[in-house]
Amino acid sequence: MARPTGEPTWLEYSANGIADSIDFYRRIFGWEFVDQGPEMNGYQMVIAAGNAQAGFMDTAGMTCPEGGEIDPSWDIYLAVDDLDARLEKVKAHGGRVVLEPTEVAARGRFAGILDPTGAYVGMWEEKGFDGYTFSAAPGTxxxxxxxxxxxxxxxxxxxxxxxxxxxxxxxxxxxxxxxxxxxxxxxxxxxxxxxxxxxxxxxxxxxxxxxxxxxxxxxxxxxxxxxxxxxxxxxxxxxxxxxxxxxxxxxxxxxxxxxxxxxxxxxxxx
The missing domain is CATH 3.10.180.10 (2,3-Dihydroxybiphenyl 1,2-Dioxygenase, domain 1)
Known part of the structure; x- marks a missing residue:
């Protein structure tokens, strides 16, 4: 069942080269990483406490909207009921769309925005995958x-x-x-x-x-x-x-x- 609009639904780590970061977080939290394959550009799913908890994305070769290298970060995604309608609300209330809507087959749609105070946040419309599993277990x-x-x-x-x-x-x-x-x-x-x-x-x-x-x-x-x-x-x-x-x-x-x-x-x- 999809989360209510505005509830955190996913975490994503991105960096130019993620092998060292995977080693670090595996060592700290004991996470398991599952490669989602070439069709997902080597996206790595983090498994902890038996469930998917986050994703790791390699941004090598990608650039930010201003054209520079993308800074490494942990990004938060908030659930939305209707991605297109919510993006219109973003524009109407002083935010800016910096990552246009993208489809993830059989899972959902996402976009990225900057809020009026400069914070980046992702938006996720669930279509088969509702995100991380809250358990309060160590490493989650x-x-x-x-x-x-x-x-x-x-x-x-x-x-x-x-x-x-x-x-x-x-x-x-x-x-x-x-x-x-x-x-x-x-x-x-x-x-x-x-x-x-x-x-x-x-x-x-x-x-x-x-x-x-x-x-x-x-x-x-x-x-x-x-x-x-x-x-x-x-x-x-x-x-x-x-x-x-x-x-x-x-x-x-x-x-x-x-x-x-x-x-x-x-x-x-x-």
Whole structure:
């Protein structure tokens, strides 16, 4: 069954040459990679906890809309009910289509956009494949977050285009920056993504961006493994109301989050 419009449905890693990245993530998360064959240009499906969780795409020979090499990244896809209609909404609300609709036989259709604050996000209309399987198992994605440099513009756009039911979270007395706003795309248990007011943390002119969180059983051990494998620790690990979190970077400079759930302190592994 297709996910509701606006719910994260897929993760995709892209880089110019992905062999080294596959080795890195296999080492960190224990992922299995399944080559989708020449008809899919060697697209690699990530299998974790017995299900498809993400894809890896080699961008060698491809260029961005401005003509330069495509930067390596983790990209988030949001589900849509009608890709063409939603793309019209993107244009009407200040966004820009940078990847035109493309058909994936017997699976679905996708496109890529820039929102008004500069964040790239994919759109996926399911026609046989509804995306990743949420399980909260180690090595699987558990949260998705827009780091917004213009909170009002972001909430207005994602409400208009993706039907976000923007729900502000209340700050608690221990919050080091209680004036910064954070909203989810739906109330309580229906929430699957967040919008974080992040302008004060980045240099002026930084575009907004989406990021993903992966579940691990031991954040500190995972960070150590990432550093040993050639990655970097950017922030944390830090305890939060939702778990022990760290911001890390892979050897190609692509950032992501690792999250150890509350009460989970199993040593070793991911």
């Amino acid at each position: 994605p558990v949260w998705f977050e827009l780091m917004s440099m213009d909170f009002e513009a972001s909430t207005e756009f994602y409400t208009a285009v993706f039907d976000f039911d923007v729900t502000l979270m209340e700050s608690d007395e221990d919050d080091p920056q209680p004036d910064l706003r954070y909203a989810t795309n739906a109330p309580e248990e229906r929430a699957s993504a967040g919008i974080c007011e992040a302008k004060s943390w980045f240099p002026e002119g930084t575009p907004s961006f989406w990021r993903a969180y992966f579940c691990v059983t031991d954040a500190d051990a995972t960070v150590a493994a990432i550093q040993e494998a050639g990655g970097k620790l950017l922030d944390g690990p830090t305890d939060s109301p939702f778990g022990r979190v760290a911001t890390v970077e892979d050897p190609k400079g692509v950032t992501f989050q690792v999250n150890q759930p509350l009460g989970d302190s199993a040593p070793g592994g991911v």
